[in-house]
Amino acid sequence: MLGRPQFLDPHGDAMLPSARQVGRRAVTAVPLSNAYAGRANSFGFLRLCFAVAVVLAHTAVIGYARPLTEVVDVAGLGVAGFFGISGFLITRSARRASLPRYLWHRALRIWPGLWVCLLFISFVVAPIVWYAERGDLDGLWRHPAGVVNFLQANWWGGYRQQGIMDVFRDTPYGDLVRRSVLDGSLWTLSYEIFCYLIVASLAVVAVLRRARWLVLAAAVLVFGLLLWNQYEALRFGGSTYFTSGSIGTLPLLGALSKIWFLRFGFMFLVGAVADLYSDKLPISDVLGVLAIVVTGWQTLEGHLFGPALLAYEYAILYLAVRLPRLLHVVGQKNDYSYGIYIYSFVVQQMLAWLGAAAWGFVGYFAVVMVFTVVLAFLSWHLVEKQALRFKDWTPRFRRGAPPAEASGERQPEPERVPVPATADASAPRG
Template identity: 30%
Template sequence: MLGHRFAEGKNSLNAIRLVLAAMVIVSHSWWLGGYGPEPQPGGVKLGTWAVIGFFGISGYLITQSRMQARTAGSYARARFLRTYPGLIVCVAVVAFLIAPLTAAVTGKRFAWPDLLMYFATNLSAGMPQVALAGIPGTLDGLPDPMSWNGPLWTLFWEIVCYVLVGVVFGICRPELARLALLGLFILGSTLVFAVDAEWLVSPAPYDWPLVPVLTFLAGSLAYLFRDRIPAGRGALGGSAVLVAVIAGLGFAPSLIHLPLCVLLLAGSLQLPLSAVGSRYDISYGVYIYGWPVQQVLASLGVHNAVPPLIFAGAALLIVAPLAWLSCRYVEGPARRWRRSKDASRRVPELA
């Protein structure tokens, strides 16, 4: 079963998350390079597949983190230090280094107050109606002249999911919390299914946040029911078939969540890639630095000289060392500090 296999400690989730982060960069290449419509397997954009995959894995791991946390405070601290140090540095690097240097090289003008506003508002992790997408003047003339870091909006909704899990397990006993999350998942899936079936009009046709949130809930349920979910090759094959059939029928946004989570989780137990990311997990850095790097390449005109996959490959070559630096000198020290604080808090209880 899934829970037993994960308890053994060997999985390839870090490798899968790295592939998903790379998929996001590949997906964004069509938009940021002005190449036209991007591939949409199963009627869903490649980047959306990657994002919902991220959310599904996070749902499993974050629920595990909340269940294993000694207190709500330790859970909140862990989530904050996993997300915000890397985000703060990334936003600062874009606002005060990448954007002004790119503008200077390409002869564009900008105002320093706009840089400060971009930095301050994006500390909200891309909160809708708060975070400013761009810095006026710095991206003029590009296929997307409005945004320096499009993927940040997903971080806000991921944090919403962190809070949801924290609150539900903070006020409910595990059995009731399981029912609450299951009820939310069924309700949300029903709503999205009605949109897929064209019974309702989508309230937000572009990147509807409810879709990845549902996959997060599916990952959370996979953890809560982990001892009842098979994890062998049969489960892997069955979930792959279900994903393909559901996507082929056009119901991926509403019905893909549970089989996709099982596919990724069970697949991570079959792949021999557990060493990838075991020391330096750069997937988060690849995700948050990918779009800014692609905007720099577009500012230099690279998109006019190469096809989309080469454009994506060039971005990945630049993003990888940036992501490693973020992991090595920002994210890693933050996690180690958190572990040392948690350990120091446990000492009096053990004495």
């Protein structure tokens, strides 16, 4: 009996799978633990896409004082994606490293790049704008809203002072929010750092190793809060107690908005569950396409930041392991997404101050990307990459301790996880 014809290469091997094989692959589910293999994934590509999405959304807000679209929160979509990836990779790192090593890796990934960015803003951008507008630098440094306080307030990741004096007050975005805002993207760093600390606390009490069901239970509980909040918003047009106001004032980080912590925290939490249950989480084309459709539908309806976040997280994981292998190399050796994240906002403000928005949306966005990528390139090669060279450094008093293998711990796999960014939460979001 003749079989189904196939296209053959010159050596006689089948090149294209039959329709039956394609269909079988579409409905066949494999555990995420099998589909995800070390660096053979597209997380780097997705992070870069999320970073560009944030820049695109901010281009409209910063240059023209209007959202990119009235329906879709493009910046929020990108930031939530960052948190979803971070939850998966950071939890994996915490399970495979000792607590000091985990905290050291997180500090190296966040702070050196942030510190240089803050110094660049404080001693390059702000003085240039201040001097150009006033002809001197008087009052820029020691004023309560000056450079010194700006550095002190934001040094550890809490964006507690948004501007320096009246720098960029006359830009379209400055007129919109009626204050100086130098790098509004930094406000999500405190949420990311807080999530890191939560994972660290779970590692300390051995929840990640011995009671992963508690993390799953927490995800179910938070998902219930999202459902409740969505119901309240649709029925009464308001939010619940659990999403109104802020979470106190945390040392160094400041206050966290309850609603954004719920949304970003849920994405991080579901990413953590995906890692902890990667041996049981099925990945299939049918579920992946369904998750993408649900995410797109709810996003266009303006309801992404509700139960649809669950579908969004699955779509991210699906794309990470199913996108073409050609994309796996993006971000593996040189990860510019964090640099794009922390520098894009101040670049957009500077160019808007210089009048570049008059070149039209496409021209303004293009020149913003050029300068942002240059700064991200420099940030990675001169700061971030150099800092990561110290990831295996051990204090002298601990050098005589037994290695991780001897203590029953596995060494962490090399990984780089950037932190998300978006505009100031109090400003209109696009």
